[in-house]
Amino acid sequence: MSFLGPKLLLKIDNRLRQAFPNKQHDNFGGVSMILVGDLAQLPPVMDKPIYASHSTALSLWHSFTIVITLDTIFRQQGASIRQQQFRALLHNLRNAQALQHDWQFLMCQTNATLTIQQKKDFNSSIHLFATNESARLHNRKMLKELNLPVALSLAKIAKQTNTEYDTNEQLPLEVLLSIDQQVMLIANLWIKVGLVNGAIGLIKQIVYENNTKPPDLPKYVVVQFNDYNGPPWDIAHPKDIPILPITRGRRMQVPLTMSWAITIHKSQGLTLDTATIDIGNTEKQGLTFTAISRVKTIDGIRIEPPFSFERFSKLQNNPYTTIRKKEETRLQLLSAQTDIYSP
Known part of the structure; x- marks a missing residue:
């Protein structure tokens, strides 16, 4: 709400x-x-x-x-001293209280304090950014590092009508697709089995109709969703599910987007084991609290880049x-x- x-x-x-x-x-x-x-x-x-x-x-x-x-916290459970301190930090963040010891606790989760292996593990974690542009740049960087062919999927556009709904384009005009690309589902396709808006997976196949090729829409994209709990489409790979193009407003498009990085707004509602978090320079109501509270444990958080206590204190200033x-x-x-x- x-x-x-x-x-x-x-x-x-x-x-x-x-x-x-x-x-x-x-x-x-x-x-x-x-x-x-x-x-x-x-x-x-x-x-x-x-x-x-x-x-x-x-x-x-x-x-x-x-x-x-x-009033029961399920996402950040655990009886350890660090988890208790983490829950206390989240309580203070929620109440817009910028305390020095909370900031210092978070600054213990930066590259300067992590081991080489921990930094390597966090590099493959989902990155949360305050702005769309920062998330877009990180996704493009990760896509380039795959060093694999990339298919452009252009949305099909229906004829113009005069209804208000048709002007509300809910699917992107262009989607970039590549094998082993981390993607997020951006539509509720089958809620009961986990194919929901926000589900994250890896692309395994991109399949086209005969006589079609990029930038045409693919027939379907096979995505491995580890949280999928429905009947298998492929017995040998029960988590691999074909995602077909859908229509919203006037556009038909594959309901997928790159998700090595997403905005903090988009992360709302997610529960993450690990995340690299960049809260940016400007605080909005609930921004820092939402970002930090997506992760189950303090050890699952990397703050990158580190931020000053002055930036941390901005959460108190929202009208x-x-x-x-x-x-x-x-x-x-x-x-x-x-x-x-x-x-």
């Missing part, structure tokens, strides 16, 4: 009122709505946080009065932090009044 801003909330409300005309005067057309998430993480792109609105969207947000607080804390106090009061019934 941190990614849900006033604009999108209003669109959801309007569409549901249209879909259920008998209850068009009720919020969300009378449909039961459940929001899940953490308001301390990144806000929506090109919008403000949902709790910072002063429009009709705020009254919609305040209509959610049944609140259940989940939404005070508003968010007041809103969380309101939600905690509602949570205390919510009874949970078990059958």
Whole structure:
């Protein structure tokens, strides 16, 4: 729900009122709505946080009065002193508290303190960047280092129509594909078995129809997803799954993107064993907290490049932090009044 801003909330409300005309005067057309998430993480792109609105969207947000607080940490488990210190650090980051000892703890996870083998292992880990441009440059660098042929996949464009949805291009115009390339799935294809937006894998085959070749769309791309848990497409390689082009808006394209590096925004919701993290020079609401909290253990984090305590302190300056804390106090009061019934 941190990614849900006033604009999108209003669109959801309007569409549901249209879909259920008998209850068009009720919020969300009378449909039961459940929001899940953490308001301390990144806000929506090109919008403000949902709790910072002063429009009709705020009254919609305040209509959610049944609140259940989940307070068990599952991602960063462990009883060691370092894990306890890591959880304390994350708690402080979430509350926008820049403490000297937390910064020093993170600076123990830089290239200057890692062994040669550790640095080598981290070089192959996913890299999280604050900007799209930094992620793009790292992905191009890694693709070049494969020293293998690269196929350009150009999206097919449907005829222009006048509907608003057609202007919302959700798939890239161009996709670069290569064997052994690390990619991320950018669509929910089969949620039950792990083929979800954000799933990471390695390309094993690129297959074309007869008489076609790059930059034509491939017939399918075989990707090895280690977290796939569905029926095997290839008995000998049960984690290898063909990914076919799909259509979103006016574009048909393979729903894959390079993922040696992704933005911190894109990483939201992921759980990672290891990551190299670059928080950039500018802090946004929840940026540093979201980046650091993607990783299970402090030993799974490399900070590269290192950042100053002055940069670390910028997390205290976001104008939404005070508003968010007041809103969380309101939600905690509602949570205390919510009874949970078990059958």
